[in-house]
Amino acid sequence: TQLLEQSPQFLSIQEGENLTVYCNSSSVFSSLQWYRQEPGEGPVLLVTVVTGGEVKKLKRLTFQFGDARKDSSLHITAAQPGDTGLYLCAGGLATGGFKTIFGAGTRLFVKA
Amino acid sequence: NAGVTQTPKFRVLKTGQSMTLLCAQDMNHEYMYWYRQDPGMGLRLIHYSVGEGTTAKGEVPDGYNVSRLKKQNFLLGLESAAPSQTSVYFCASRPAGSSYEQYFGPGTRLTVT
Numbered sequence: 072t073q074l075l076e077q078s079p080q081f082l083s084i085q086e087g088e089n090l091t092v093y094c095n096s097s098s099v100f101s102s103l104q105w106y107r108q109e110p111g112e113g114p115v116l117l118v119t120v121v122t123g124g125e126v127k128k129l130k131r132l133t134f135q136f137g138d139a140r141k142d143s144s145l146h147i148t149a150a151q152p153g154d155t156g157l158y159l160c161a162g163g164l165a166t167g168g169f170k171t172i173f174g175a176g177t178r179l180f181v182k183a
Numbered sequence: 184n185a186g187v188t189q190t191p192k193f194r195v196l197k198t199g200q201s202m203t204l205l206c207a208q209d210m211n212h213e214y215m216y217w218y219r220q221d222p223g224m225g226l227r228l229i230h231y232s233v234g235e236g237t238t239a240k241g242e243v244p245d246g247y248n249v250s251r252l253k254k255q256n257f258l259l260g261l262e263s264a265a266p267s268q269t270s271v272y273f274c275a276s277r278p279a280g281s282s283y284e285q286y287f288g289p290g291t292r293l294t295v296t
Contacts (some may be wrong), residue, residue, distance in 0.1 A: 080223075101281060101283070102281070102282065102283055104283060104284055104285075106287075111289075111290070112289055112290070113187075113273050113275075113287030113288050113289050113290050114226075114273075114285075114287045115287070116284055116285070116286070119282065119283075119284055159225070159226070161283070161285075162283065163281075163282075163283030169214060169231060169233050169239075170228060170231065170241070171216075171283045171285060173225050173226040174225060175223065175224065175225035176225055
């Protein structure tokens, strides 16, 4: 079964706290994307990681791709209410194909 | 440049009625996808297309049909709607190649009573 498991499923934190969201699989991915989705809208691409061990930063967000390209993490530093949303990881399998595998998502709520 | 657009945004159907959801993209992308999103289940692929005139089944294709007569449009049809098809439907597109980055439309919220 080709699965991307995300954890935690739900996170409610205070403004200013740090958090990490994890995305794990037993499959190898050629690339992995992180999306953010706000209520009533479609997912919006945040970042793509391609190389094993790669780290990318987007302001207070840090994304890491595992060395074996089977897992990824998203770390948010000093979370703000504007970070509230559903975070989805997704990837294309290294074996190829046209489909993207999506995780079930992590719903983040940041309280002011 | 509108990206990916979907019509309609909302729809309520009675069981047994039919409807078509339209997706349009202006990015000249080869691949297009239809997903449904239900609470706690993430995005599930219904059908997809890798080019004009071609379609393929995803994870949950039963009860849906699709057509890609023009490169920029991807239509999703429900021939006989059922309450189990109540969901939010998203269309996405991406260019051909090794990148799996997808661009999503704003979604269609469908309720079947």
